[in-house]
Amino acid sequence: MKVVIVGGGAGGISTASNLRKLDEEVEIVVLTRDNQVSYSPCAIPYVLSDRIHSFDDIVMRTVDDYKAKNIDVMLETEVTGVDSAKKQITYSKNGVVQTMNYDKLVLATGGSPFVPPMKGVDLDGVFKIRTLDDGKQVKEWAENCKSALVTGAGLIGIEIAYAFKKMGLKVTLCEMLPQIVPRSLDPDMAKILTDYLIEEGIDVVLGQPITELKGEDGKVKKAVFEDGTEADADMVILATGVRAELNLAKMAGCDCGRWAILVNDRMATTVPDVYAVGDCVESYSAILRSNTVSQLGTTAVRQAKTLAQTLAGKRSRFNPVLNSMVSKVGKLEFGAVGLTRSFAQQNSIKAVVGKVEALTRARYYPNAKPMNVKVICDADGTIIGCQIIAEERVAERIDTMTLAITQELTCFELSNMEFAYAPPVSMVTDPLVIAVEEVSKKFN
Incomplete structure (x- = not known):
């Protein structure tokens, strides 16, 4: 079997790597317009600020590294056409136009930066x-x-x-x-x-x-x-956002939704033997029960793992998304998961909110930092969103709330859950518990 992957970003290259781990015999070819492969675009701002010394430091693998795994990566290669009936792509490299046949095609074309009309x-x-x-x-x-x-x-x-x-x-x-x-x-x-x-x-x-x-x-x-x-x-x-690149998907005959390519939970498009992952596909919202976009590196990598399992003939499905995120600017960390109150209201969901300011450590322990926590529940008390800002320990709490929302926990259930405690790392009552207790007061 020959698997051709268009795109060398997180979705494409992760599909190739995970598929190779599952199948040593499958032929894998990755084509990318870029002159590098397997680097982290998310790290670029930190190279600019000199928190990371060099752009070379954020390149994690080379073409030779993939060659050693029997994965053929073709750099500076532009795929210009897809014929899904013939199972064939057309591509240009060094000014020479050629064709390549495939058994399975993966579109990991990502998105193009949006340029405002000015x-x-x-x-x-x-x-x-x-x-x-x-x-x-x-x-x-x-x-x-x-x-x-x-x-x-x-x-x-x-x-x-x-x-x-x-x-x-x-x-x-x-x-x-x-x-x-x-x-x-x-x-x-x-x-x-x-x-x-x-x-x-x-x-x-x-x-x-x-x-x-x-x-x-x-x-x-x-x-x-x-x-x-x-x-x-x-x-x-x-920095005005990206729009999914859909040209090749449309050439192949794939159905597209409001924003991007439509795929099922095994990352298959509506065209036989054509799959898609990453910024170019629509995901399914765990809360809204409808399609959305999730243009995050974590989403692309999870989709790639699902697709690799699919291509290897194993059972797997990609779960609905919550779009959990975290970032750090200077000394301040901020993260969120699920719906904001504003977005919930736009979707006719009654939002019940609790917001507190707590501390990242016991109040008597040196260097305890303020932590602002906002929890959003629906009319039944089910948690549907959380936002946290502090100077430390935001990511692990966003992950906790991601799990809570995935399990459809209510604020009442989370307020009675067990959390670890030690003065250097937390308050005896965790800020998340304080926040959900605040929400709980608004219910009978």
């Missing part, structure tokens, strides 16, 4: 950050700049803005919506993070779309907002 996006100094080369170009350009503007205040936008501040630049972070991280945080929790960024010296502009980028001698110099105000910008980062 004047001046073609000026020099305007960047998108998606690949390792993008990161290198940004770092090189930033070394000759005094000011930078990041448009889009999602996870990557915030992390890059902070990295530029650490590089000594005057930084403006702007978001057309009235808050930062709108997919994961409610406005009150987002304000905690916004206030921290401002304290760190970053100018935050909310609710103001950019209408134009102005330049001199072909290089960007200023950004103009909707209200007419301007911000200095020797460079601009478009």
Whole structure:
């Protein structure tokens, strides 16, 4: 059997690696437009801020490493066509167009950065950050700049803005919506993070779309907002999200949904012997019971493991998603899982909320840090969301709440669960328990 994988990101390369572990005989070919494979795009902001020394440090495997596993990785190769009837792809490498047959095809084409419709996006100094080369170009350009503007205040936008501040630049972070991280945080929790960024010296502009980028001698110099105000910008980062790449899926005849490729829980598309994983597919929401997007590296890797099991003829299914996330900017960690209160209300779910400020350690233990916890339940008390901001120990509590939501626990059940305790690492009553107890008071 020959498995051809289009895309060398987390979804594609993880499918190849996991499939090889399960089947030593299957022929595996990975084609990618990139000139590197198996690196972490999520780490790029931390290289910019010098928390990670070099871009080389975030490359985890080479082509030779995969060759040793009998996986053929073809770099700088553009797949231009799919004929699912003939089970054949067309690709271009070094200007030469060729075809390749397959028994099973995996589309791991990811997403393309969204470019807002504004004047001046073609000026020099305007960047998108998606690949390792993008990161290198940004770092090189930033070394000759005094000011930078990041448009889009999602996870990557915030992390890059902070990295530029650490590089000594005057930084403006702007978001057309009235808050930062709108997919994961409610406005009150987002304000905690916004206030921290401002304290760190970053100018935050909310609710103001950019209408134009102005330049001199072909290089960007200023950004103009909707209200007419301007911000200095020797460079601009478009961190405005990604859109699934669907061209090849449509060529193959795959059904697509509102956002991306439709797949079942074994990662199969609607076309026989064509599968898809990663940012280019729609996932199923565990809470809303409908399709959603989950453009996270963790999601792509879990999908890849499911697909590898499927291709190896084993039983496996990809579970519905909750989109749990965590990030760190400066000294502040923030994480979320499930629905925000705002998103629950938009979907006609009555949200009952508890929000508390506790401590990360016993109050008498040195260096105990404030921890803000917000828990969202539905009308029956079932937990459907959680958001946490603190200087430490956020990730493990987000993981705990991910498990609680997956198991459809209520706030009453979680408040009676056993949690570990020691003064250096927690309060005797965990902040999660304090938060769900606060929610419980709002029920009879």
